[in-house]
Amino acid sequence: MRIVAGSAKGRAIQGPKPTSKHIRPTADRVRETLFNVLGQFLEGQAVLDLYAGTGALGLEALSRGAGRAVLVDSDREALALCRQNTDTLGFTSQVEILAQPVARAVEALGKRGERFELVFADPPYAARVVESVLELVVRAGLLAPGGMLIIEHDKREPAPDSHEGMSREDQRRFGDTLMSFYRIP
Numbered sequence: 001m002r003i004v005a006g007s008a009k010g011r012a013i014q015g016p017k018p019t020s021k022h023i024r025p026t027a028d029r030v031r032e033t034l035f036n037v038l039g040q041f042l043e044g045q046a047v048l049d050l051y052a053g054t055g056a057l058g059l060e061a062l063s064r065g066a067g068r069a070v071l072v073d074s075d076r077e078a079l080a081l082c083r084q085n086t087d088t089l090g091f092t093s094q095v096e097i098l099a100q101p102v103a104r105a106v107e108a109l110g111k112r113g114e115r116f117e118l119v120f121a122d123p124p125y126a127a128r129v130v131e132s133v134l135e136l137v138v139r140a141g142l143l144a145p146g147g148m149l150i151i152e153h154d155k156r157e158p159a160p161d162s163h164e165g166m167s168r169e170d171q172r173r174f175g176d177t178l179m180s181f182y183r184i185p
Contacts, residue, residue: 001025001056003089004032006063013085015054022075023053026122026152030174031060034150037170037181038118042066045117048109048142050102050133055082055095057120062091066118072098072105103136110140117147125154134163134182149182 001015016023026034034057044067049058051073058069069091071082079099086095098105102123119142121133130153137149149166153159159180161168170181 001054002028003056003060003063004028005035006060006065008059008063008089008091011089013054013056013059013088014081016077016081020077022124023078023081024122024124025054025056027174030152030177030179031056033172033174034179035060035064037172038148038150042118046070046115046144048072048114048116048119050106050119050121051123052082052097053078053122055085055097057122058095059085059089059091061118061120062094063089066094068094068096070096070098070109070114070116072100072102074099074101102133106136106140106142109142114142115144115147116142117144119143119147119149120152121149122152125157128154128157130157130159130180131163134160134166138164138166143184145184147184149184151180151182153178153180 043065047061047066047069049071052071055071166182172179
């Protein structure tokens with residue numbers, strides 16, 4: 001796995017062990033397409049990476065100019081990978097890692113008054129939580145005005161066209177994977 005573009009372009013990041021059953025990193029080509037859709041310049045943006053796994057999405061955003069990233073995961077191996085990859089790329093001062101279940105972390109971030117221009121969510125496909133992630137993020141008020149939530153999910157799990165003021169602006173398919181893009185006006 002490598003960072004696709006930006007200040008850390010081409011730098012390797014550590015992926016999960018081949019025996020890992022809990023971490024499914026977003027493929028380099030999927031990340032590249034995702035960031036092409038978002039635009040190349042994320043200057044100063046605040047990014048939240050839910051179900052962070054290796055931290056690749058949040059770290060890619062930092063490489064492309066985002067100002068800070070919060071990585072959330074509760075899996076021990078994932079947290080170790082997030083820390084290792086953050087340190088390897090030299091982004092330690094720009095990253096906060098929350099070792100909590102996503103629902104608890106989202107609630108805590110909302111209570112702190114945090115707002116993000118970009119929220120990534122890559123939950124385990126078997127969890128089938130697209131609608132609950134939308135609900136969590138809306139209820140906590142985590143998206144800044146004009147902010148975008150991108151959820152990676154199995155093609156067999158439907159993603160609604162809209163949810164409480166958020167509308168789906170785009171959807172991209174990569175084999176069995178769908179990426180649904182939601183924006184708050």
